[in-house]
Amino acid sequence: MDEITIEGGFYLISVFVFFMWGIATYLFGRISVKHIEREMAKEGLEPAVWDKGIGGRIIMYSMVIVANKAAKHSPIADEEILRYTRKKDKQLAWFYFLTMVSFFIILIVFYFFFAPDDILS
Numbered sequence: 001m002d003e004i005t006i007e008g009g010f011y012l013i014s015v016f017v018f019f020m021w022g023i024a025t026y027l028f029g030r031i032s033v034k035h036i037e038r039e040m041a042k043e044g045l046e047p048a049v050w051d052k053g054i055g056g057r058i059i060m061y062s063m064v065i066v067a068n069k070a071a072k073h074s075p076i077a078d079e080e081i082l083r084y085t086r087k088k089d090k091q092l093a094w095f096y097f098l099t100m101v102s103f104f105i106i107l108i109v110f111y112f113f114f115a116p117d118d119i120l121s
Helices: 006-042 056-067 078-083 087-114
Strands: none
Touching (some): 006 056, 006 087, 056 087
16 A cells, blocks of 8 residues: 655645635635625625626625724725624634635645746746
């Protein structure tokens, strides 16, 4: 039986974190963002008009929920997001945020420690 090397283990962890980030994105977008935007629509507030289909507001929603603080100047309605956030939305925002940050850290580690030499030069 083959042994798992450090590099092989790193690749396995990378794939696992990538899929977890995908699951977190799906759950946060379908459960939390949909709920928040539905509640905002009841007050007549529209979601960000600049984000028609690309999903950039999902990152911003999670950052607002994780920080639990409204910014003075923001392209999204921070106060309304915080007002309509439930406990499970906070949990999903943390899950999404942590998996996203973990994946980016893995990308940085890969670039500096496991990338082929021709990429770095």
